Amino acid sequence: MIEHGKALPNGDHPHLRWLYGRIEDVVLDPPYALVTAGESLHWMEWNIVLPRFHEVLLPGGSLAILDHLMVPEPWALLGEILPKYRTAEYPRRFNMLEALEEHGLFHKSGEKRTEPVAFMQSIDDFIESYHSRSGFSRERMGQAQAEAFDQEARSILLRTYSEGVVAFQVAGRIAWGLPGSA
Numbered sequence: 001m002i003e004h005g006k007a008l009p010n011g012d013h014p015h016l017r018w019l020y021g022r023i024e025d026v027v028l029d030p031p032y033a034l035v036t037a038g039e040s041l042h043w044m045e046w047n048i049v050l051p052r053f054h055e056v057l058l059p060g061g062s063l064a065i066l067d068h069l070m071v072p073e074p075w076a077l078l079g080e081i082l083p084k085y086r087t088a089e090y091p092r093r094f095n096m097l098e099a100l101e102e103h104g105l106f107h108k109s110g111e112k113r114t115e116p117v118a119f120m121q122s123i124d125d126f127i128e129s130y131h132s133r134s135g136f137s138r139e140r141m142g143q144a145q146a147e148a149f150d151q152e153a154r155s156i157l158l159r160t161y162s163e164g165v166v167a168f169q170v171a172g173r174i175a176w177g178l179p180g181s182a
Contacts, residue, residue: 002018002020005018006018017029022044023044023049023052024044024045024048024049024052028052028056030055030056030057031056031057031058031061032056032057032058032061033057033058033060033061033062034061034062034063034064035053035056035057035061035062035063035064035179036063036064036065036066037053037063037064037065037066038065038066038067039066039067039068039096041065041096042094042096042134043134046100046103046105047105050063050100050105050106050179050180051105051179051180051181053179054178054179054180054181055181057178057179062109062176062177062178063106063176063177063178063179064174064175064176065096065097065100065106065174065175065176066172066173066174067096067097067172067173068170068171068172068173069113069116069170069171069172069173070119070168070169070170071116071168071169072168074126074129074130077156077157077160077166078130078153078156078157080156081149081152081153081156085136085141085145085148085149086135086136087135087136087137087140087141088134088135088140097175100180103180104180105179105180106177106178106179106180107177107178107179107180108175108176108177109176109177109178110175110176110177111173111174111175111176112173112174113171113172113173114171114172114173115171116169116170116171117169117170117171118167118168118169118170119167119168119169119170120165120166120167120168121165121166121168122164122165122166123154123157123158123161123164123165123166124154126157126166127149127150127153127154127157130149130153131146136149
């Protein structure tokens with residue numbers, strides 16, 4: 001991804017610094033006016049990462065957390081089989097922003113959502129997207145369980161999406177505020 005980013009227009013700009021490593025321990029060059037995080041924040045060690053973000057921000061700086069909302073919700077489409085295959089226990093409707101706020105690790109100042117747009121994805125790509133989630137990663141599931149999940153999910157989805165394409169409405173959301181300190 002870094003090599004691809006460097007090849008994009010202005011990807012080699014002298015004020016752009018590419019980093020590779022876990023945010024928990026990669027060498028940073030603070031201070032920053034803005035720190036951004038995507039949905040992958042749920043994979044990180046919050047008690048390390050959020051205080052670290054707090055430390056590197058300038059006074060008045062912000063943490064911006066970006067995620068997306070989908071209708072129909074992916075968990076609803078395969079809800080009947082998810083408990084059988086999930087490798088990590090999470091509340092049925094996990095909301096990362098709420099969890100961060102409950103633990104004092106994020107203090108939201110504001111939030112904006114985009115208007116929903118139509119999005120279509122092949123059933124195979126939709127199923128593969130589950131494996132990017134911590135409770136369904138191929139590493140945690142193992143090959144046999146991942147293949148069984150894929151097969152059962154495909155069977156369920158083909159009942160509703162016989163053309164092999166899942167249609168959604170997708171909206172983006174950005175929330176900003178201050179990360180909690182250590």
